[in-house]
Amino acid sequence: MSKINMGNFFEDFHMGQKIIHPLPRTISEGDVSLYIAFTGSRFALHSSDVVAKQMGYDKRPIDDILMFHLTFGKSVQDISLNAIANLGYAEISFPNPVYIGDTVSMTSTVIGLKENSNGKSGVVYVHSIGINQDGAEVLNFKRWVMVHKKDKTTNSGIKKIPEFKESTPICEEINIPTIKAVDTDASGGKFFFEDYEKGERLNHPEGITIDNSDHTLATKLYQNNAKVHFNDHMMKSTPMGQRLMYGGIIISMARTISFNGLQNAQWVYAINSGAHANPTYAGDTIYAYTEVLDVIDHQREDIGLLRLRTIAVKNQKSSEITSPKDEDGKYLKNIVLDLDYTVVIPKKKTEK
């Protein structure tokens, strides 16, 4: 038996299978600093213990998207190392905060399998749960990937496709401390829950260029070992001709760029769906704009939610994009992310 782990192929998965992903990760101050260096993120809650305490925390929590990358990265070896394509994800939620010193780990359950009619590949659907060292859930999501088959001459015909909710449900309890005060001098933004309207559009002015070291250092930090991101020698013989950027890099950049206009929306509550419409490579400059899809009140007096759609664009100002899709419903070639997600934002009464 070979000691080399070549990842799983379509035949290696079965319905209900539980996969414990290796490599629990202790999140450190170094990870937090590196995330700021990679993105330039300016959300005050994640940069400052003083701000976090003023708001009602004991100390600054980890940025949700950083935690996502560090936890998600563990599943690549088992789920998507042999992926032809990451097809989608759904119902991503962030049930509990994570702090410096916490150790996150992840398990997945196979919830769907569909063999493609050509017999060469199939789609695997998994439900993945990340927990901290005390067993509390910190990440919960479903995703589906198309993976190669080992034996391309047979076809099981399996077709078990799970149903997904159109958006991540919003719970009555939200595990965020009661927000005592939001100092707008510290957060850099004067707008609260009540200030946003459904249909509103925010053209974030910043554009940030990503280089090869930026995205490969980040993806290595996340211990995401998908070859397409690191191996230029291999990629040179593919149609892409170079290393492909990890899609999560673009999610991080879009979120970072969205700061200007959403400074007080410092928590990602859920990601409802996302499409990496086109690939990104070193040298691309990322811009973004955000549409407010919905304004969602909550029983809590201190916070509400905004359902947002952030569109990331490469090498073109976001203000120049009217719609990310053309008349035939196809993404324009410069669109690199279409992210539907929900953030928490304090209400005006918390303003200080």
Add this chain to the structure above:
Amino acid sequence: MSKINMGNFFEDFHMGQKIIHPLPRTISEGDVSLYIAFTGSRFALHSSDVVAKQMGYDKRPIDDILMFHLTFGKSVQDISLNAIANLGYAEISFPNPVYIGDTVSMTSTVIGLKENSNGKSGVVYVHSIGINQDGAEVLNFKRWVMVHKKDKTTNSGIKKIPEFKESTPICEEINIPTIKAVDTDASGGKFFFEDYEKGERLNHPEGITIDNSDHTLATKLYQNNAKVHFNDHMMKSTPMGQRLMYGGIIISMARTISFNGLQNAQWVYAINSGAHANPTYAGDTIYAYTEVLDVIDHQREDIGLLRLRTIAVKNQKSSEITSPKDEDGKYLKNIVLDLDYTVVIPKKKTEK
């Protein structure tokens, strides 16, 4: 009212205006490690708790220039986002040490305004003060920037220019612990206050090349969001044709390279003035030499000060430069920094 913050234009400033810059920042071990990775800095006091304790500290303090970048970066959004040019700074001082875990923040006061006669822009003079979580001053400086006007058809004719001291004053009290002992085996340098002479020149032999990821990761870490440093897509349509390096990167490199010959001068007491004589871009190799402008004794028995002028040069050995300026008083095209600053250096009696 737009939720997008486009930064301030000349008309947005008025005399005496107080600006609280957002985003207090907790400085972490990660920031310190990244700074060493960016610069290769070898000053022992900032690298080693053992050395710091031996000298009289409880633990290693943050490198003054790193603290400067992390604090200064906060002011870019409000002061210099729409800057045409960073014209100068004066009277920079570092009144108190900063440690890992401290949270720094900054406020500025407008102390001068001068509208340019063409009506298109004006110069804004600010006095900025950085404090830690206890309110102690950790950074104090004045700077002036030329910023665009919104309305280019009017001209207020305002002309209030503050006066600056030729150098940062030296206080009777210096907030550095009494230096108990300097172990030259640990610091790597055998020279103390008494060993330096006015007029002496040190040709530091090292040259360090900076790439795009190096300088953009650093500038993002400092949460300095000036577009010229990050947005290659935008810069391609400017005469520069590429991303401009943040001037602070060169200050850091010059200081790092000056280690060889100034190993025991581990504190920056003040920056008297500085000129970024020419721009720097990815791929440039930075060299530096230092002239001792003055040797300044202090009433303290353990320390004295050196006023230094460090000249940073790109793509040419510093030993080949006789003077940074030509016969007409213009900087040579390879000179990238002319920094006049004051450092603290222990006296011989502290040698161990």
Add this chain to the structure above:
Amino acid sequence: MSKINMGNFFEDFHMGQKIIHPLPRTISEGDVSLYIAFTGSRFALHSSDVVAKQMGYDKRPIDDILMFHLTFGKSVQDISLNAIANLGYAEISFPNPVYIGDTVSMTSTVIGLKENSNGKSGVVYVHSIGINQDGAEVLNFKRWVMVHKKDKTTNSGIKKIPEFKESTPICEEINIPTIKAVDTDASGGKFFFEDYEKGERLNHPEGITIDNSDHTLATKLYQNNAKVHFNDHMMKSTPMGQRLMYGGIIISMARTISFNGLQNAQWVYAINSGAHANPTYAGDTIYAYTEVLDVIDHQREDIGLLRLRTIAVKNQKSSEITSPKDEDGKYLKNIVLDLDYTVVIPKKKTEK
């Protein structure tokens, strides 16, 4: 007397000379995160406090190779700044674990000197010992470098060549806590000491491309100031034409890539010898394969050792390499590292 330290030349060394290398270094969480970002290393013991505790540690220890770089880097200024070539090293051992917060420093003793017959250079042999803040040995090795002479007209004829052991001796006591349990779900590998056979070969599938920022940021983090790694301006006028990568970068990449197949071999016990067969530059993609040279039982019931030879290859899959040398015993031009080292791996009884 010049204050500039130009490093030592052959004439500056004498037999028995003790050199205390400056700059004790406190190892931080930031260093650990950066090492993961540079390499993508996935050894669970170094990534997770939870895993470390389960195995019998109080907290996660520092990766041995990271500690090596941070300690070794201190010796460059004194030993190899004027090196023409790093000729070899021997008997490298890692006597005690190092943790976040520990401060490492290093001293060297000259144990051999051989002047070359051309009078232009000589070989210096040193025995270097790294210790932590309590004086416990954490690194012990011998190396020899060829350095320039200052005066090329004389020749002392000195020829004192020390003898080296063929491999680092294995002690009866190994300073690793008794391994309580190895959770293979966490470590990602199912193979233990008893599973490996002498002569076995592991073709690690991953390839990782290294860019200029990657290797220069790492080498600066290690405060290794050898000019050839940083100064592109200087290197452009050499036959290499560009910055040369620090050989330690390749050791780190080889070790990281060897994870797939050696997941439970989480400790480097010794490095017996190593050859940097060919130089590496930015843009090279590193692959590796490992041969099991020997399986070495130990009196301890929980652990054994494997003597390994990991061959790193650039820009070619490691599985395509039959032997790293051609018929004449010369390294193939794509071979960049031939590393003979010994790792500790738990026995089956620790499996959980």
